[in-house]
C-alpha cells in the first residue's frame with residue numbers, strides 16, 4: 001500500500017492496491033493564510049503590551065494598569081483560541097464501501113435518548129426523535145432504542161406506547177419511499193409543501209398522515225387530561241406507577257416494548273422492529289442523581305443486559321435524525337481497517353431547526369460547529385458534546401486503548417438472549433437502582449463522568465485520557481436537527497450552565513491544564529483550556545465595557561492619540577479581529593446582521609452569564625450553593641414566538657442578568673451623552689478611541705434602550721428593572737466623577 005500526498009490531501013493510491021480506506025481526511029486549504037493572519041495579530045498584540053508598559057501615566061495610573069491586565073488576560077485567552085484554528089481537518093466517509101465489505105456483519109447499535117420533563121420537553125417531540133432513529137437505514141434487528149425518562153412521566157410512557165404502534169406503519173413507509181428526514185413531524189412539514197408525484201406514495205402518505213394525526217390527538221389529550229383508563233388497563237406497564245410518589249421518589253420503571261423475538265414487534269409488512277425500551281431509573285431524595293450523566297450510566301448498564309451493542313448513539317430528546325445514513329457514516333470511521341480501532345467516539349455537529357434568520361441569540365453555535373471542532377479534530381480530539389455522538393461502549397466504560405494490539409471485533413457480540421422477558425426486566429431494573437453505584441468507579445472512571453455540569457465534555461476528556469482518539473464528522477446534509485433556546489433569558493441561563501461546567505472541569509481530575517500532558521496533544525490541551533477558562537473572560541470584558549467609558553467623565557485618556565504610531569496596533573487588532581470574524585461568519589452561511597447579533601451576544605454572555613458562572617463556582621467553593629442543571633425549555637408561547645420571528649429581543653421579566661446588562665448599557669449611554677456635550681472641552685484627538693469604544697457599546701446596546709424606554713409589548717424590560725439599572729448606572733457615574 002502506498003500513500004501519496006496530493007495538495008495536502010492524504011489519499012491511498014488505488015492503482016496498486018485493492019485497499020480503500022473507509023474514510024478520507026482533508027486538511028484546511030486556507031491554513032497558511034489563517035496562520036499568517038494569527039501571527040500578524042499576535043505581533044500587534046505584543047506592540048499593545050509594549051505600549052502599556054512604556055506609557056504608564058501619573059493621572060489614572062490604576063485604570064491604566066487594570067486595562068493592561070484586562071488586555072493581557074484576553075490576549076492569552078485569544079492565544080488559546082488560536083489552537084482551535086491552527087489545524088482544521090475535514091472528514092468524509094465512504095458508506096458504499098462499508099456496505100460492500102460489511103453489509104452482513106454490521107455491528108449492533110444502541111441509541112440512547114434522554115428526556116427529563118414532560119412539560120418543557122413535550123412527549124410529541126420526544127417520540128418524533130424516537131421514530132426518526134427507529135427508521136434509520138440500518139438492519140432493524142441490530143438497532144435498539146432506549147428512552148431514559150428522568151421525570152418518570154406516565155404521559156411520556158403512554159406516548160412511547162403509542163409511538164411503538166405507529167412505528168409499525170412508519171418504519172416500513174419511510175423505508176419504502178426512502179423519505180428524509182425520518183421524523184414524522186419534520187417530514188410532514190416538508191411534504192406538505194411538495195406533494196409526491198408517485199400515486200402510491202401520495203396515497204400512503206395521506207393514510208399515514210391520518211394515523212399520525214390521530215395519535216397526536218390522543219397524546220395531546222392525555223397531556224391535558226391524563227392517561228386514558230382503557231390504555232392503563234390494556235397495558236400492564238402502567239402498574240409500575242402504583243408505588244410512585246413523585247419524580248424524585250420512585251423505584252425503577254422499566255419496560256421492554258419491542259424485542260426481536262416477540263410477535264408484537266413486527267411491522268405491518270411482517271418485519272421485526274428495532275428493540276424499544278423505556279427506562280426511568282430509581283430516584284430517592286437522599287441520593288444525588290447526577291442529572292444526565294447519571295441517566296446515561298444507568299442506561300449503559302441496563303442496555304448491557306438487553307442488547308449490549310458495541311456502538312452507542314447518544315441523543316437529546318429534542319434532536320431528531322435528519323439523515324437516515326448517519327449510522328452507516330459513523331461506522332465508516334469505527335470500522336476502518338487501518339485507523340478505526342483507535343477511535344473512541346465520532347461526534348456530529350449539533351444543528352438547530354429553529355434559528356431565526358439572523359441568529360438573534362447566537363444560538364446556532366456556528367463558529368464552534370463549523371470551525372473550532374474541526375480544529376480540535378486536527379489535534380486528534382473533537383470534544384464530546386453530549387448529543388449527536390456515536391461512542392464505542394468499551395471506551396465509555398473506561399477501558400484503556402491498548403495501542404495497536406487492540407483489534408476491532410464486531411462479530412463477537414455478547415448475545416444475551418434471555419428466555420424470559422420478565423426475568424430480563426427484573427435483572428435490568430436492579431442495575432438502575434440508586435444504590436448500585438455506591439463504592440464503585442461509576443462516574444469516576446467508568447461511564448459518564450460526574451462533577452461537571454458539562455458531563456459530556458468531561459466524559460469526552462476521560463475517554464481521550466484513556467488513549468482513544470475522536471473524530472468530527474460534519475456532513476453537508478446535517479445528521480441531526482434540534483431545538484435551541486428562543487429567548488434571551490434561556491440563552492443566558494444555558495450559557496451560565498455551560499461556562500460553570502467548563503470551569504468545574506478545571507478543578508477536576510480530568511483537567512487538561514493539570515493532567516493533560518502526555519495524554520493528549522498540546523494543541524488539544526490549549527483548545528480545552530479555551531473552553532475551561534471561558535467564564536473568566538467576564539473580567540476583562542466588564543472592565544473594558546465600564547472603565548474606559550467612566551474615564552471619559554474625568555478626562556482620563558487610556559489609549560494613544562489617533563496620530564501616534566502606537567494607534568496602529570490597536571486599530572489593527574480591532575479591525576482584523578472584527579473583519580476576520582465577519583468573514584468567518586459569512587463563509588459558513590451567516591449574514592452581516594447575524595455577525596452583529598453574534599457580537600452582541602458575545603458581549604451579553606461575557607458580561608452576565610460568565611460572571612454569574614464564576615460567582616457560582618466561588619459560592620460552591622464555600623459550600624453556599626450547589627450547581628444544578630436547569631433544563632432548557634423546548635416550547636415557546638405564541639406571542640414570544642412572534643417576536644422571535646421578527647427578531648425582537650425578548651426580556652419580559654426582571655432578572656439579575658438583565659439588571660447587569662441594562663446597567664452597563666445605561667452607564668455607557670450616560671458617559672457618551674456627557675462627553676458629547678463637552679466634546680469641545682476635551683482634546684478631541686486624545687480621546688477618540690475611547691469615545692469610539694463607548695459609542696460602539698451604545699450602538700450595540702440599542703435593543704436594551706428599546707426594551708427599557710421604547711416598547712410597550714410584553715417582551716419589554718419591566719419598569720422595576722429600568723429604575724434599578726438607572727439608579728445603579730447613575731450612582732456609578734456620580735461616584736466615579738467625584739472620586740479624586
Ligand SMILES: O=c1ccn([C@@H]2O[C@H](COP(=O)(O)OP(=O)(O)O[C@H]3O[C@H](CO)[C@@H](O)[C@H](O)[C@H]3O)[C@@H](O)[C@H]2O)c(=O)[nH]1
Pocket residue numbers: 114115116117121148150290291292295315316317318350385386387453454455456457494501629630631632633
Ligand atoms: O437531570 C437531567 C437533566 C437533563 N437531562 C437531559 O439532558 C439533555 C440536555 O438537556 P438540555 O436542557 O436540552 O440542555 P442543553 O444545554 O440544551 O444541552 C447541551 O448541553 C448539555 C450539557 O453540556 C449536554 O448534555 C447536551 O447534550 C447539550 O445539547 C435533555 O435531553 C434532557 O432531557 C436528563 O436526562 N436528566
Ligand SMILES: [Mn+2]
Pocket residue numbers: 316318483632
Ligand atoms: Mn438541548
